[in-house]
Structure formats: C-alpha cells, structure tokens
Amino acid sequence: MTVGGRADTLAELRLDATPDAVAYARRVATRALSGTRWQAIASDVALVVSELATNAVLHGSVPVYVRLRSGTSVIRVEVSDGSRAEPVRPPPDGGGLTGRGMALVAFTATRWGVEPDHGGKTVWAELGEAGTHHEAVSDAPSPSEPRADRGEYLITLGDVPTDLLLAAKHHVDGLIREFALAAGGAATGASGTVPQRLAELLELVTNRFARPREAIKRQALAAVAAGEPRTHLQLALPLDAADAGEEYLAALEEIESYARAARLLTLESPPQHVAFRRWYVGSLVTQLRIAARGGVPEPVRTFEQYLLDTLDEVVRTQRTAERVARLQGVTAALALATTPEKVAEVVVSEGVTALGAFGGGLLVARDAGRLAVPGTVGYREEVVSMLRAERLDDRLPAADAIRGGMPVWLESRQDRDSRYPELAEREPNVVSMCALPLLVGDRVLGALRFSFDHPRLFDADERDFVLALAAQTALAVERARLFAAERRALERSAFLATLADRITTTLDPRRVLEQTTDLLVPRYAERAVAVLTDEPMTSIGDPSPRELALMRAVTQTGTTTTTTTTGGDGDETVLAVPLTVGGRTVAVLAVLCREDGPRARDEQDAIEEVARRAAVAVGNAQLYEQERRTALTLQRSLLPQRLPTIGGLSFAWRYLPGSAGALVGGDWYDVLPLDDGRVALVIGDVMGHGIQAAATMGQLRASARAHITTDPSPSAVLARLDEAANRLEQGQLATAALAVLDPANARLTLASAGHLPPLLVPPRGEAYYLPVDPGPPLSTGLPEYPQTRTTLEPGSILLFFTDGLVEDRKRPVDEGMNLLRVAATAAASPDQLCDQALAALGRLAGPDDDTALLAVMVNTLGPA
Secondary structure: OOOOOOOEEEEEEEEOOOOOHHHHHHHHHHHHHOOOOOHHHHHHHHHHHHHHHHHHHHHOOOOEEEEEEEOOOEEEEEEEEOOOOOOOOOOOOOOOOOOHHHHHHHHHOOEEEEEEEOOEEEEEEEEEOOOOOOOOOOOOOOOOOOOOOOOEEEEEEEEEEHHHHHHHHHHHHHHHHHHHHHHHHHHHOOOOOOOHHHHHHHHHHHHOOHHHHHHHHHHHHHHHHOOOOEEEEEEEEEOHHHHHHHHHHHHHHHHHHHHHHHOOOOOOOOHHHHHHHHHHHHHHHHHHHHHHOOOOOOOOOOHHHHHHHHHHHHHHHHHHHHHHHHHHHHHHHHOOOOOHHHHHHHHHHHHHHHHOOOEEEEEEEOHHHEEEEEEEEOOOHHHHHHHHHOEOOOOOHHHHHHHHOOOEEEOOHHHHHHHOHHHHHHOOOOOEEEEEEEEEOOEEEEEEEEEEOOOOOOOHHHHHHHHHHHHHHHHHHHHHHHHHHHHHHHHHHHHHHHHHHHHOOOOOHHHHHHHHHHHHHHHOOOEEEEEEOOOOOEEEOOOOHHHHHHHHHHHHHOOOEEEEEEEOOEEEEEEEEEEEEOOEEEEEEEEEEOOOOOOOHHHHHHHHHHHHHHHHHHHHHHHHHHHHHHHHHHHHHHOOOOOOOOOOEEEEEEEEOOOOOOOOEEEEEEEEEOOOOOEEEEEEEEEEEOHHHHHHHHHHHHHHHHHHHHOOOHHHHHHHHHHHHHHHOOOOOEEEEEEEEEOOOOEEEEEEEEOOOOEEEOOOOOOEEOOOOOEOOEOOOOOOOOEEEEEOOOOOEEEEEOOOOOOEOOEOHHHHHHHHHHHHOOOOOHHHHHHHHHHHOOOOOOOOOOEEEEEEEEOOOOOO
16 A cells, blocks of 8 residues: 555564563654654654554564554554454443554544455554544454354354443453553563563463454444344354363463452452353353364353353352351350350350241250250240240150250141141241251250241251251350369369368367258258257257158168159259268258259269268267267266365365367376375376376376375476386376475475476465476486475465466467466465466366366465
C-alpha cells in the first residue's frame, strides 16, 4: 500500500519480548519526528506506536517489526509480527481493561487496518497533519463461521450471556496487562522485580491458549455488533488445545493467587468470571478428548446449569463449614466446662440453633434408673419437670437411646405415634425428634434430644453433625464427671482431716459423736443424729421415733440400712450406718437427706467412711474410759484413805485425776508418824499414765513406808527408793520429795529426787519456795540426794504438790509456780491453801494431768 504518494522510511526497528521493548519503540518514534514537519503530531504518533507495539508483544508472536513512514499528507505506522490473530476493537461502552488501546488507535488515526504478511500480519495506522479531519475508522473483519481443518475438532459450547463473556475476557486481558506493566516497571527500576515463576506463568497465559481465547472474543464482539444478548460459542481446535487449556487455567489461577497475596492487582476476578472460565475451559477439554477418542460428545452442560450445580456444592460446602466451625467452637467452649450444667449451656443452645429445633435438652443417667436434666432450651417448665421424672425403663426416645446406646430418629408425626405413643401424650407439639446417646467407650452417660414442630428428614450430613455433637458432649460430660469426682475427693480428704482433728482430741464417746454429726450437716446431710448402743441407749441429737426404730434395727443387724419416704417436700432418705469395733456395734449414725443425698454411691461411701473413722474414735474413747476407771480405782485404793492425827500439826490433801483425754497417772502422797515423834511427809509422781503407772506408784509408796521406819534420813530413804525402782524393771522414771518434820521444834529435813520444791507460806510476808538441791529422779541409778534443813515458825504452812498443778500444755512450769506463790500468800489454813491453789491454777474443773497436793501447818510447838 502506498502512503499518499512517495513514502520515506523515517525509522525501522525490531522488538523482542523484553520488558522495555515498547518504551524503546516510543522513544525511537519521538526522536525520528523531532525537527520534521510531523513534530506537531509526534505525541499522537508515539501513542499509536506504543499501543500497536504493546498489542503485538502481548498478543502476537515475536519478533515484532516497527516501521515509521512519511508520505505526502500522512504519516504511516506499521507493526508486523508472526501471528495471524487479528486485533479487535471492543465496543465503545466495553468495561475491559484491555482492548482500549485499539480504541485509542482508531480515535487518533485517520485510518487503520490489518494485512496478511508472510504467515503473519501487519497492523497499520495513518495519521494526518494537525487539524486534519479523521475519516471513518476501518474495523477488523467480522469472524466467519468456524471450520474444522485437518487435525481439528469442532466443539460447540452453546449460548452464554454476551456481556458476561466479554467482561470475563476483558478481565483476563487486564490481568495480563497488569503483569506486563509490572515487568516493564521492574526493568526500568520503577518497581520491584517480578519473580521468575511469575514471568513463566505470564508467558504461558499469554501464548499457550491464545487461539481459543481470541476466537471466543471475536464471537462475542460479533454478537455485540449484531445486538445479540447471547453469544453462540463454537470453536475448531486441535487436540493439543486440551492440554493447553488445562495449563492455561492452572497458570491463571496461580497468578491470581500470587497477585492477591502480593497485593499486585487493583481488581480481583469476580466469582462469575472465575466460574465462567472454569466452565468453558473444562468443557472444551472434555469435549476435545472425547472427540479425539472417536466418541460422540454429549451436549455440553449449559453455563447456567453449571452455576446452579456449583451453587449447590457451595451451599453444601458452606453448610459443612458452618457445622465444622460450630463443632470447633463447641469443642473450645466445652474445654472450659467443668459441670454438666456448663456442658448443657454450650451444647444444647448450639444444637438448637444449628438444626433449627424449637427445643433441646441434655439428660444424664444417674442411680436408681433416674435421669438428671442439667440444662434445656426452648422447653416449657412442665416439659422439663416430665424430663426430670423420666426413668430409664420408660418407652421414650431419650430413655431408649440410653438403654440401647443407639440414636433415635423420628422424622414425622406418624413415626412418633407408631413408635412412642407416650411421647405424643406428653409433648403433643413435637412432630419430629432426634435423641443421641452419649457414649464413652461402652458406657452410656446420658442423651441429647432435639425437638421439632414440623416433619424433619435428617440427611446424612445432619446425622453426622448431630452424632459428632453428641460425641463431643459425651467427652465433656465425662470430663465434668472426673473433675467433679476429683473435686469431691479433695473435699472429702479435707473433710476427713477436719473430722480427725475433731474426734481425736477428745476421749469422750458422746463428744466424738457430737463432733461427727455436727460436721455431716450440711456437707452430706440435712440432719444427722446418733446413739450409743450401751444400755441404756444414749442419744446424740434428737432422733425421731422412725429414726430410733431404724437405729435399733441396725444395732441388731450390724449392716447399713436405707429407707426412703415421700413427703410434701419430696423424697426423704434416712441412711443408718453402724459404728463397729471388733465386730461389736458401739454406736449407730443416722443421716437424713433429700432427693440427691446418699443414694449417690460416692456420697454413701463417704458417709460410711466417716462412720468407720468415728467408730475407731468411739472405740478408743470407750477403751480409755474403761482403763481409766480401772486405774483410778487402783490409784485410789493405793493412796491413803485418811491421814493420821498428830498434835501441833494440821493436814489437808487433794487428789484430782486427769480429765477426759488423760489416763490416771502415778501421783501419790503420804504422811507417816515415826517412833521418835517425828512425822515423814512424802509426795511423788511416777512418769506415765494408766494401770502400770498406778501399780508402780503403789510399790514405791510401800517401799518408802518400809525404809522410813528403819532409817528416817530423807537422803537414805530416796537412795533405797532408787534401788527399788530399778528392781521393778518397769523402765519408768519417778520423782519424789521426802521431808521429816519434828513437831516439837518445827525442824524440817528435806531431800528431793527431781521433784519440784515445796512452797512455804509463813504467817507473815510472802510465800516462797524452799531452796532444795534436787538429786536425779528415781530409777536413774545415781542415788545422791542432798538434804536441806530449816526451821518453821508457828503458823507456817508447807505445801507439797506434783507438776500437774503448775504445768500444762498452755502454760510453762515457771509461770505456773509464780501464780501458785502469789495465790498462796494469804492462805490461813491447809484446806484454804489447797482450794486457793487449785482455783488460781484453773484446776477446779479438772486438770489435764493428775494432780496431788499435801499441805501441813505447824500450829504450835510441842514439848521438847
């Protein structure tokens, strides 16, 4: 073609698929026109060169040749490449990101066109001088009906919406353009480097499936030109287009995925575009491969049907995802649920919402064939009451699920009425229902139930969801059970420790039972009473006649017995437990509880454990009391029944056995007149308690009496007592103080074997302790006992005492001795002194330890 007469070539260059190819062509064109008569339209020419070169590089076949020729009245731009795919101009109102370049060419040039050229094509455009009127643009030829050449197959996809087809194709072209620009920017340093993998994908998308894409675009543009809202797609393709289509689709989706992650795109493919390309590429691939095998392709599923099928899959997937998310949320929430009530709060509400039920509930199996109801949603109170009254042997869905360990599905009113007529009477508004057993291993812990007021067909997905929900619930209920068992075990350990502290600090059987019944309320019972089975029977608390009769029966049988009665406030259960020691029932404990009391196995076990421990304490207390009575009898029999009458002296004595909790000890005192008129005064304390201590005391008292008559020296007598204590081989230490007093002159000789010094109360002034140098206790084998001599003035009172008077667990001996000294100062007689001493030291109510006192007063001096 000539260019308005003779044409001069201003520039000619070759372009390869390099990122800066288009920019290079633009620069060359601008320089070529500089200083020529075409300089005024140089920018328009550069624009046309840029757009034609871009189209050739992106959609043609390299190398690309660009020529710039000058004619008489126009300047001509020619761009040649090795591809026959002709560029098309989109409709004026098209929304694509590409194709607009050809629209710019058509607007800027006076004419443009396409010419075949040696197996390729040349796209040309002519521009007049500034101010030249533009002629009508020549468009590319309309596509002809596709024809299958040798080795090709005619594939019919059918009708699709023209606007959707164009929009989808424009979007893909725009995607390619985005990356081409990014690659160009990277080459010039204006943007970051495009990864090699991305460049490879871009090349594949641009060239691998170009022929089908161009054919579809042309058919769409032809439909637009004809005003047809739907485009009939029919293509002639070789078999290798199937592999190319699959590679194109995979590469395109990988590009989009990368671009979204890297934020390289300004627009993301709308879902309908993605669906369209998956539909048409997938259909082409399938049809081609069937045709290549010699088969007859079935009619292609329409795009609309593909969308509907895809929507069904999306809905199913979304529903599954929602249920999975619900299960995950339930699982996370159940991890924090530590009680059946918390489990129900999470599971039932989630199940009701997910299934669209009007109500639901969690039921947990318990003892005696009853069901607990930790939580419900949507049920009226009367329905909840009926659920609580439901028993495992009832013919009802939840009871069946628990008994058989299998789910129950009721999908219609007829199904309900034929299988569970009682359910129709109880809950007439329930039309369909599901009840799921809560299984942990081979144990059924309870059931989940969900109710519907309309027929409900439970499909496989719904059944799987509800069964999974039940499985998670079962694990949570089991965790809550184990947590509660651990908590009860810890509470029981603490309770038993408190019980032990209470009942081991007393040796009074009645007090043991009082402490036990006090502790049981309200931890395990509403009330607790007990009886000691000794005749007559002693009651602790105020047992009712029914409880007394039950405890008498248990006394005879020696076995735990439970009775339940129904009253206005609900069921009452009395659990009577024997307290057995050595096969003998020493007491009976009766515990009254309401509905959820000792019928629970672990609660009854706890009460029986309490009874066993209390039985040991009662048995110990009774054994102690028996031994104490025996020792006390022995002790009293060994002590002087009365003291002698001696002129010039007056005496008082006290003996107080230890209070409950301390056995009788070995305290003793004695007054023995001597042949020479003097009198021997003895106080002693055998270490230890019980019969053995009392017996040792009796032997030492007898030995002291024997030795005093032969040698009244206090030092000598204590030495003999030391030998006697060693011969007894009891291994018991003893202390003693022995004094010899002469009434005629009030001279006193005193020796001590580790005993506390006596207290002297003078007629005037403060009381004080006699300075005694004590020797070792008896039974040590070190018989050295220094003697102390002093003279008492008339009116003086001398007080001998054992350590039980001044020492106890709350007060050290030094403090007690000081209290005694202060209290004794104003005493006027031996009896008064003894009473004041016991009162000041807090012993009138009974000392913790045995206490013995011996007071002697020098009234007047007798004859010398």
